[in-house]
Amino acid sequence: MTFIMYLLLFLLILGLVAVASNPSPYFAALGLVLVAGMGCGVLVSHGGPFLSLILFLIYLGGMLVVFAYSAALAAEPYPETWGSRPVIMSVMIYVLGVLLVGGIFWGGWYESSWMSVDELMEFSILRGDMAGVAMMYSSGGLMLIISAWVLLLTLFVVLELTRGLNRGALRAV
Amino acid sequence: MTPTHFAFSSAFMLGLMGLAFHRQHLLSALLCLEGMMLSLFIALSLWTLQLDSTSFSASPMLLLAFSACEASAGLALLVATTRTHGSDQLQNLNLLQC
Numbered sequence: 001m002t003f004i005m006y007l008l009l010f011l012l013i014l015g016l017v018a019v020a021s022n023p024s025p026y027f028a029a030l031g032l033v034l035v036a037g038m039g040c041g042v043l044v045s046h047g048g049p050f051l052s053l054i055l056f057l058i059y060l061g062g063m064l065v066v067f068a069y070s071a072a073l074a075a076e077p078y079p080e081t082w083g084s085r086p087v088i089m090s091v092m093i094y095v096l097g098v099l100l101v102g103g104i105f106w107g108g109w110y111e112s113s114w115m116s117v118d119e120l121m122e123f124s125i126l127r128g129d130m131a132g133v134a135m136m137y138s139s140g141g142l143m144l145i146i147s148a149w150v151l152l153l154t155l156f157v158v159l160e161l162t163r164g165l166n167r168g169a170l171r172a173v
Numbered sequence: 174m175t176p177t178h179f180a181f182s183s184a185f186m187l188g189l190m191g192l193a194f195h196r197q198h199l200l201s202a203l204l205c206l207e208g209m210m211l212s213l214f215i216a217l218s219l220w221t222l223q224l225d226s227t228s229f230s231a232s233p234m235l236l237l238a239f240s241a242c243e244a245s246a247g248l249a250l251l252v253a254t255t256r257t258h259g260s261d262q263l264q265n266l267n268l269l270q271c
Contacts (some may be wrong), residue, residue, distance in 0.1 A: 008174065009180040012184060013183055013184055013187070016183075018206050019188065019208045020195070021177075021195075025200040025204060026247025028201055032204055035184070035208060035211055036211060037216070040201055042177065042215060043218050046218075046223065047222055048230070051222075058237060059237065061212070062206070062241075062242055064207075067200075067203070067204065072247050073200070073252065073261055074199075076201045079187075085175075094190070098187070101179075102179060105179055111259055128225065129227060133228065135230075135231055147239070149239040153242075154246060157246055157249065158249040161250060
């Protein structure tokens with residue numbers, strides 16, 4: 001379990017390095033897919049299967065598909081992978097920075113100390129996050145209404161931004 | 174600082190540095206923003222799960238809703254920029270100004 005957790009966290013940081021080191025947007029979207037998958041694994045390992053499912057279905061299935069589709073707009077004839085020179089330079093700089101900062105905290109991470117402290121959790125079928133998310137419909141109703149209103153507003157913003165060249169909010173002058 | 178906390182906070186800082194230092198494509202900046210949002214989602218979820226405060230676990234969902242708004246507005250700007258300027262390279266926005 002300790003090894004799996006360290007592997008998940010390491011791949012999470014490595015995926016963000018792959019996004020932040022500025023390759024072509026196709027590959028950056030691939031790095032973000034890696035980060036989302038590893039984040040799902042981290043959340044499951046901490047005992048939150050519903051939040052992990054939300055992250056996997058909504059984020060990876062809904063939003064990242066749109067991002068991967070929009071990567072077609074950023075097409076370029078010579079895409080830069082992680083092997084090209086400026087990208088591999090920034091990858092090395094970022095990895096070195098993470099290792100330097102992590103070296104400060106390295107002494108506090110004892111290798112075998114990864115255990116969960118909650119007890120009697122294994123007798124319950126439902127985890128706590130399902131009940132907690134359902135609280136959104138009772139106590140957090142105001143925030144639910146605000147979120148739905150913001151999503152509706154964003155729909156009109158998007159329609160107005162992409163309406164057309166002569167009537168929309170952005171146009172060529 | 175536990176390894177999990179170190180992982181998501183360094184992920185947030187990496188996304189922020191990628192957004193600050195590399196601005197060749199508009200889509201790369203949006204992807205770095207999405208990476209920051211993803212680390213914030215993981216951070217809020219871990220706050221809920223590690224402190225056993227389960228009534229707090231609706232907040233990652235609300236964060237996801239707001240970040241969907243951010244991503245859709247950014248992608249709409251990307252589409253509009255591509256239609257007026259031909260590509261999403263941020264150099265073109267300075268080159269082709271009238």
